[in-house]
Amino acid sequence: MVPIYALTLVLLVASLCADVDKTVKAVKSAGKQFARIAPAFLSMLVCVAIALYAVPESLLTQLLARESKWLATVFAAAIGSVSVMPGFIAFPLCGILRGNGAPYMVVSAFSTTLMMVGVATFPLERSYLGTRLALARNGASLGIALIVAVITGFVFGELP
Amino acid sequence: MSYLRQNRLALGLAAGFLLFVGASRLGGFAPGRDMGGHFVSFLRDMLRVLPAVFILIGLFDVWVKRQTVEKHLGHGAGLVSYLWALLLAGTAVGGLHVAFPIAYALHVKGARLGVVLAYLAGAAICRVPMTLFEASFLGWRFTVVRFAVSLPLVVLTSALLGAWFERRGYRLPALEDAHGAP
Numbered sequence: 001m002v003p004i005y006a007l008t009l010v011l012l013v014a015s016l017c018a019d020v021d022k023t024v025k026a027v028k029s030a031g032k033q034f035a036r037i038a039p040a041f042l043s044m045l046v047c048v049a050i051a052l053y054a055v056p057e058s059l060l061t062q063l064l065a066r067e068s069k070w071l072a073t074v075f076a077a078a079i080g081s082v083s084v085m086p087g088f089i090a091f092p093l094c095g096i097l098r099g100n101g102a103p104y105m106v107v108s109a110f111s112t113t114l115m116m117v118g119v120a121t122f123p124l125e126r127s128y129l130g131t132r133l134a135l136a137r138n139g140a141s142l143g144i145a146l147i148v149a150v151i152t153g154f155v156f157g158e159l160p
Numbered sequence: 161m162s163y164l165r166q167n168r169l170a171l172g173l174a175a176g177f178l179l180f181v182g183a184s185r186l187g188g189f190a191p192g193r194d195m196g197g198h199f200v201s202f203l204r205d206m207l208r209v210l211p212a213v214f215i216l217i218g219l220f221d222v223w224v225k226r227q228t229v230e231k232h233l234g235h236g237a238g239l240v241s242y243l244w245a246l247l248l249a250g251t252a253v254g255g256l257h258v259a260f261p262i263a264y265a266l267h268v269k270g271a272r273l274g275v276v277l278a279y280l281a282g283a284a285i286c287r288v289p290m291t292l293f294e295a296s297f298l299g300w301r302f303t304v305v306r307f308a309v310s311l312p313l314v315v316l317t318s319a320l321l322g323a324w325f326e327r328r329g330y331r332l333p334a335l336e337d338a339h340g341a342p
């Protein structure tokens with residue numbers, strides 16, 4: 001968190017030295033844009049809070065350590081798409097899933113969809129990209145995640 | 161007043177949710193309490209980053225010339241523009257939700273849609289600190305495979321989607337009138 005504020009502060013001071021009017025305009029525009037998008041952020045947070053509750057760790061482990069790798073991969077992609085979590089929770093969780101016997105292919109589907117596909121963040125994404133582009137982006141991301149998972153399966157010798 | 165009216169759906173949802181959480185705390189309803197806890201912790205995380213991000217966007221708006229962005233990330237900037245987008249994304253903070261306003265600002269300044277999509281994908285999957293974290297839990301081989309497979313696919317699908325939407329005259333939603341240029 002510190003580097004980004006240090007950077008912001010340095011740039012802000014530099015901007016102030018160069019042109020006070022322009023800097024005031026920049027800060028005003030920042031405030032305006034923030035106010036404009038704050039409601040979408042709030043609804044995203046509500047969705048995220050509910051999604052995090054709906055997908056607890058125990059359910060995850062149960063679903064992802066299945067006999068059928070393919071089925072588990074599909075589950076993993078679905079769960080990864082609907083849930084949102086910060087990296088510092090997600091990757092340790094992936095480590096736990098590995099430890100509980102989930103194949104690399106399944107962990108890959110989970111982590112990549114987690115990062116790229118956002119059902120809970122969709123309201124926010126829609127207000128920036130529009131519904132159609134947001135849908136297309138998420139669809140393409142899901143496809144990419146599945147391809148990455150299958151190739152990961154081959155590389156780690158989990159798929160014949 | 162018009163602000164409240166325009167956003168009544170989102171604000172109503174948030175207000176309803178907070179009422180539910182408050183009632184859950186009073187009534188000792190565990191699921192509601194847990195959701196409230198997640199909500200607060202996420203809100204805190206976001207409020208920590210977002211002010212800086214929006215001020216950076218504001219400065220970017222005011223200082224960076226449209227021609228500069230157009231030249232490097234716009235139409236006719238070629239494949240290198242995807243490299244720029246991914247490098248820029250590699251240094252991004254926060255997840256996708258922080259990347260959306262930045263991507264939008266880039267597009268308003270003349271970055272073409274494909275490059276904007278590549279930036280978003282990059283912010284999702286190849287942020288540097290996150291990658292180090294991933295590798296330490298799942299091993300470098302896993303991370304290398306993920307990068308090697310996903311990056312070409314990201315550039316390909318971003319370029320295709322961007323071209324497809326632009327050819328059909330797609331416009332991003334108009335967000336604010338603070339910008340000089342539409």
